[in-house]
Amino acid sequence: MDAIRRELIAELEKIEGLEVRAAKVAGGAALFHNGIAFAHFHNDHELDLRLTKTLIKRLGLSHPKVSVHHPARSQNSDWIELSFHESSDVTRIAELVALAMAHL
Helix, strand or coil: CCHHHHHHHHHHCCCCCEEEEECCCCCCEEEEECCEEEEEEEECCEEEEECCHHHHHHCCCCCCCCCCCCCCCCCCCCEEEEECCCHHHHHHHHHHHHHHHHCC
């Protein structure tokens, strides 16, 4: 596991009620809250998060132009792929994960 992914998981585990569990999806781990899966890793640098289309639009986030894992995903999807490569990305993604949990 890459160092930045370990850093993100360590930050996410600080969020009350969040569980990181092994998963059969490509990245091998998913995020759960109250038994509900709401995110999963694609690899060591990408998290697929169910944030809701309303929040995605309100926050000005955009879906990747090219997606290896979800090339046919609608721009109106509740899910968004988030890349992370630096510590500042970790902080932002942890904030988005907490926001997603609040809207489950």
